Amino acid sequence: MIGPVPQGYVRLDLPHADVVVHQRLADATRAALAGGATLYAWAEAHPAHRQLHGRLPAYAAPLGDDAPRVVVRHSHHGGVFAPLLRDLFLPPTRAPIELATSILLARAGVPTPPVAGYAVYRAGPLLRRVDVMTVELPGDDLGAALRAATTDQERDRLVSPVAALLGALTQAGAWHPDLNVKNILLVPDDAGELQPAVLDIDRVRFVPPGDPNLRDANYQRLVRSVAKWKGLHGGGFTDDNLRDLRERLLRDEAVQAAHRALAMEEFMP
Numbered sequence: 001m002i003g004p005v006p007q008g009y010v011r012l013d014l015p016h017a018d019v020v021v022h023q024r025l026a027d028a029t030r031a032a033l034a035g036g037a038t039l040y041a042w043a044e045a046h047p048a049h050r051q052l053h054g055r056l057p058a059y060a061a062p063l064g065d066d067a068p069r070v071v072v073r074h075s076h077h078g079g080v081f082a083p084l085l086r087d088l089f090l091p092p093t094r095a096p097i098e099l100a101t102s103i104l105l106a107r108a109g110v111p112t113p114p115v116a117g118y119a120v121y122r123a124g125p126l127l128r129r130v131d132v133m134t135v136e137l138p139g140d141d142l143g144a145a146l147r148a149a150t151t152d153q154e155r156d157r158l159v160s161p162v163a164a165l166l167g168a169l170t171q172a173g174a175w176h177p178d179l180n181v182k183n184i185l186l187v188p189d190d191a192g193e194l195q196p197a198v199l200d201i202d203r204v205r206f207v208p209p210g211d212p213n214l215r216d217a218n219y220q221r222l223v224r225s226v227a228k229w230k231g232l233h234g235g236g237f238t239d240d241n242l243r244d245l246r247e248r249l250l251r252d253e254a255v256q257a258a259h260r261a262l263a264m265e266e267f268m269p
Contacts, residue, residue, distance in 0.1 A: 006103055009117070020099065021117030021133075028064035029117055029133075039119050039131040043072035054182060060136045063116075069136040070116050074129070075202075093120055093130040098202040102134075105204070108172035111165070111197040113137050113185070137197055139188060143181035146226075147235045157194065159241055161186055162222075163248035165196035169218050170253065173209035176201070179218050180225035181236075215249060 005011050005020050012019035012026060016036045021029045032042040043049055043059035052058040058073035075094065077085040095118035102115040113134040121129045140148070142162065149155045165184060169176060176183070178200060185197040207214050223242060230236030237245070 006099065009099070017119045017121050019117060019119045020096070022114075025063060025067055025116055028067045032063065033119065038074075038121060038129075039072045039133055040074040043070070063133075068116075070133045071113070071136045072131055072133050074131050087129050088123055088127040089130060090126065091120070091128050093128050094202045095120065095130045095132050098132060101201050101204050104206070105172060105174060105198070105201065108168075108174070108209075110168045110172045110174060111195065112201055113197060113199065132202075137185060137187050139186050139194075139197075141182050141199070142184040142186060143229055143233075145186050145194075146181060146229065146237065147233050149235065152238075155237060155241055156244075158186070159237070159245050159248065161194045161196040163245050163252065165198060166215065166218055166222070166245075166249055167252045169198070170211070170215040170249070171209055173207050173211065173214065175205050175207055175214050175217055177203050177205070177221065179221045181222070181229045184222075210253070212253075215253070219246060219249065 008023060009020050010023045010026050012021060012030055012033075014030070014033055017033060017038070019029060019033065029039075032039060040059070043061045046059070046061035049059045049061040052060060052071065055078065056074065056076050058071055060069055060071045062069050074087060075089065076082065076087045077089075099115045099118065102112055105112050106114070113136070116133045116135050118130060118132045121131075123129050142158065145158055146155070149158060162184060169179075176198060179198070183199040185199055186194040187197055189195050226236050226242070
């Protein structure tokens with residue numbers, strides 16, 4: 001049983017699944033799950049699907065004529081327990097937390113693909129399997145962008161959106177323990193500028209906003225990922241890029257602090 005759902009979402013109680021989905025996508029989601037299908041099986045079988053490569057494959061497909069393309073992934077444990085637990089979770093699974101986290105991040109100014117919905121399936125009396133569906137955003141992840149960047153100018157162009165995302169995470173008090181080059185999406189806007197979005201947010205945790213320890217934790221986690229990516233693929237940020245990235249973070253934090261100080265002046269006696 002799924003508990004209360006966020007505003008704007010509805011619950012679909014289907015014979016084979018408990019579903020929470022945005023109200024605009026309810027009919028299309030019900031159709032995708034017709035006949036006992038899972039969201040993941042529906043996306044994988046869709047004739048217009050696109051496979052996304054990661055630790056486990058995900059599939060992007062159009063949800064309907066008047067609905068956006070969505071990315072569906074089947075939740076799976078990671079780490080040392082993955083071979084034992086595989087895709088089995090205790091209810092209510094991590095999906096409700098991921099939906100709530102996506103809403104909190106968006107309200108705090110951290111861009112992330114909206115969670116369109118999720119479906120929880122029984123796997124015996126106690127355990128559950130779950131699919132999560134997010135709205136597909138166009139663009140490449142940071143790893144692909146770094147691999148394609150062959151000049152200093154192309155690499156320099158990637159620093160600003162990454163710094164903006166790390167700064168937004170700090171101001172929101174959001175710690176992403178799995179922040180890596182595959183979990184930062186760079187989306188071109190109408191002017192061709194790259195706008196960042198953070199992915200795989202199910203493990204994000206919140207601490208007091210603006211904590212410099214949080215900024216350093218997210219930054220260092222990404223630096224380790226950049227170094228690993230560079231060792232595997234030969235492309236990545238240079239030491240100068242990383243210094244520029246950190247300087248931008250500190251500079252932006254100083255600006256934010258100055259704005260807060262000015263805002264407080266009107267309350268001072």
